[in-house]
Amino acid sequence: MTRHDRWLVWLCLAPTVALLSVLMYYPMIGTVIESFHQTSFIDPEPKFAGWALYEKVLSSRDFPEIVRNSLLWTVGVVALQNAIGLGVALLLNVGLRGQGILRALVMLPWVLPGVVAAILWRFMYDPQLGLINSVLLRFGLIENNAAWLADSGTAMAAVIVAAVWKGFPFSTLIFLAALQNVDREQLEAATIDGAGPFRRLVDVILPSIRSVVLVNIVLTTILTFNYFDMVWVLTRGGPQNATHIFPTKIFETGFGQFRFGEAATYGVFSILVLVVLVGLYVLLQRASAERRRTA
Amino acid sequence: MKRTTLAAMTATLLAGSPAVAQEVTLQFWDNQQTESGLSEVQQAAVGRFMEENPDIAIEVTTIPYPEYQQRLLTAVQGGNAPDIATLDQIWLAAFAEAGAVVDLEDRAEEAGLEREAFFGGAWDSAAYGEGLYGVPFNVDVWQFSFYNKAMLDEAGIDPATLTTFEGLRTAAEAMTGDGKFGVGLFGHKGEDTVVVINSFIFSNGGRVLDESGACALDASEAVEAMSYVQELAEFAPEGILNASSGDMRELFLNGSLGIEFWPALEQPTLQKSDIDWGFVSGTAPEGMTPVGTFGGWNLAVFESSEHQDAAWKFIEFMVREDVNGDVVDLLPANKAAAATFLEANREGPEEIMTHLENAMPRPLSARYLEIAEIQMRLFQDVLSGAEVQQAAEAACDDIDGLS
Numbered sequence: 001m002t003r004h005d006r007w008l009v010w011l012c013l014a015p016t017v018a019l020l021s022v023l024m025y026y027p028m029i030g031t032v033i034e035s036f037h038q039t040s041f042i043d044p045e046p047k048f049a050g051w052a053l054y055e056k057v058l059s060s061r062d063f064p065e066i067v068r069n070s071l072l073w074t075v076g077v078v079a080l081q082n083a084i085g086l087g088v089a090l091l092l093n094v095g096l097r098g099q100g101i102l103r104a105l106v107m108l109p110w111v112l113p114g115v116v117a118a119i120l121w122r123f124m125y126d127p128q129l130g131l132i133n134s135v136l137l138r139f140g141l142i143e144n145n146a147a148w149l150a151d152s153g154t155a156m157a158a159v160i161v162a163a164v165w166k167g168f169p170f171s172t173l174i175f176l177a178a179l180q181n182v183d184r185e186q187l188e189a190a191t192i193d194g195a196g197p198f199r200r201l202v203d204v205i206l207p208s209i210r211s212v213v214l215v216n217i218v219l220t221t222i223l224t225f226n227y228f229d230m231v232w233v234l235t236r237g238g239p240q241n242a243t244h245i246f247p248t249k250i251f252e253t254g255f256g257q258f259r260f261g262e263a264a265t266y267g268v269f270s271i272l273v274l275v276v277l278v279g280l281y282v283l284l285q286r287a288s289a290e291r292r293r294t295a
Numbered sequence: 296m297k298r299t300t301l302a303a304m305t306a307t308l309l310a311g312s313p314a315v316a317q318e319v320t321l322q323f324w325d326n327q328q329t330e331s332g333l334s335e336v337q338q339a340a341v342g343r344f345m346e347e348n349p350d351i352a353i354e355v356t357t358i359p360y361p362e363y364q365q366r367l368l369t370a371v372q373g374g375n376a377p378d379i380a381t382l383d384q385i386w387l388a389a390f391a392e393a394g395a396v397v398d399l400e401d402r403a404e405e406a407g408l409e410r411e412a413f414f415g416g417a418w419d420s421a422a423y424g425e426g427l428y429g430v431p432f433n434v435d436v437w438q439f440s441f442y443n444k445a446m447l448d449e450a451g452i453d454p455a456t457l458t459t460f461e462g463l464r465t466a467a468e469a470m471t472g473d474g475k476f477g478v479g480l481f482g483h484k485g486e487d488t489v490v491v492i493n494s495f496i497f498s499n500g501g502r503v504l505d506e507s508g509a510c511a512l513d514a515s516e517a518v519e520a521m522s523y524v525q526e527l528a529e530f531a532p533e534g535i536l537n538a539s540s541g542d543m544r545e546l547f548l549n550g551s552l553g554i555e556f557w558p559a560l561e562q563p564t565l566q567k568s569d570i571d572w573g574f575v576s577g578t579a580p581e582g583m584t585p586v587g588t589f590g591g592w593n594l595a596v597f598e599s600s601e602h603q604d605a606a607w608k609f610i611e612f613m614v615r616e617d618v619n620g621d622v623v624d625l626l627p628a629n630k631a632a633a634a635t636f637l638e639a640n641r642e643g644p645e646e647i648m649t650h651l652e653n654a655m656p657r658p659l660s661a662r663y664l665e666i667a668e669i670q671m672r673l674f675q676d677v678l679s680g681a682e683v684q685q686a687a688e689a690a691c692d693d694i695d696g697l698s
Binding site: 041042043044126127128129144145146147148149150151152155234235236237238239240241252255256257258259 | 364365368371372389392393482483484485532533534535536537538542545546549551661662664665668672675676679
């Protein structure tokens, strides 16, 4: 690439970089600056507070709960969403009749707006009128109506299930694309060598799509960690903080209580986690590119 | 030369022309809580105002209740606040403290708008520090106990007994069973949870904050009331920690709930339903008067408005006796307008008036939203069976620790 070409590349990238800087990096840096200032709606003049807000947040009763919940929520959703997504992708890849219609149907939860999906699940989880209790009671799986979203013991599992339902088609879509690139000759060779479906999956398919799986796990981790609407509509972080995660806490503190400095502090913790995840994503992408180059 | 002559002619024409009305356009924001077609009736009233004041145009923006707070907050922070808006009673202190709204005390005094013309609790909710930062626009009170007459008859309960703690508990117990529930308590993270449990506390002589501004939720009156609510929860549907007044309404309307707690704004919904219903005003211990929690909205003028005089004219118009009843979807804050409105639109107007007169506002604090958040956590703990005194003391530590 000549010097002139390099300039041309940067010139072409400039609008995007400018847009990203204004829309992403400026607010992000602003959040970090705000986290060192005491500022709220009633006292909008920022006062430098040093680490005071960090100390306040770290020593609050809520913080350990939010960290634990965020971890549980992210791991739960990502693990289930990817496992189900891979399973469904494998099924949709075997050449069933009506596969096109099935693929479209599978995508439905993903194309539904998040708030609509959450309201739907809220209805289904309703202790008295919801579909879930009605089915479970009919099949004798529960004796009394269960309050899935109102019980601290079941609320997190309930929101995870709803989020997995909403999100697994995304993983299916990605895995399906990867599965279609698996070398047919390798699969046939494995079949001739006597490998059954499980061995073909473990020895041929998974190694072939390994990099896509890893990248997808990192991507869904980022998306899930930031997922707000499902939890907010279903429980608003309750009951008793049982489903409060970083995004809901940030929203509640900033827009519910007008404490912008403290909300920014929670935001910074959130950014730190995301920086690690994005770093992981970049490393995986590089490793994947390197593998392709050397293959 | 030509330019000078033209400018001079223009100046002469302008100076000599008859006074041309300088049209002012005011932005008025309100929220809608019911399906009352509020925006249409407000547009009609605005038309009337503009006929009376041809030099002032009003642009009404009606925003759904769930989005209203964020929209207002963002507008104020971004310097795009409307000229006038309705502010929830519980937000007004924060807006006043932030310097976002204008002190209207002098204007109100000059116009002869006095506390006596409005419900006292509503007027007090507009006062903050030494000033008056709003004029009461609409009001309601949490809560009335709406009951299913058939369920109450079947249980052999006299509705009049629902006004006492003991009577309500007996009725709730008698109506619970066979897939039906006695009482529609709810405890989700929402302001409706706070106002309902507050009313039990107020009715038992308790307070959220005492006169010095310190937390009073750990005082015996408040603790007793919360213990009572904890016992009452036994006769409520499953899942109340994630249930709202809206969820209880669903159960009430399908006939599986004996008593639901709502303000008077519930009546239009019930009037359209097949349920044979009645209501009593709140609940208190034997021999005490039920005290409800005030809810409602005040009209405020924003500091950023360039047309504060015109905005004030509009406020005066909106709270006038002959207008106030037409432009609210709760109850008019103007007492005379409320009496007429209730007579025409609500069952039991006298009971409602009395309950409004007795109602108490929530703490008039600029930190109210934080206090309410702590209260929600406390009430969820109480409804989950926590030891009430201990939970209340922890909540008071948090409230008193707000800085």
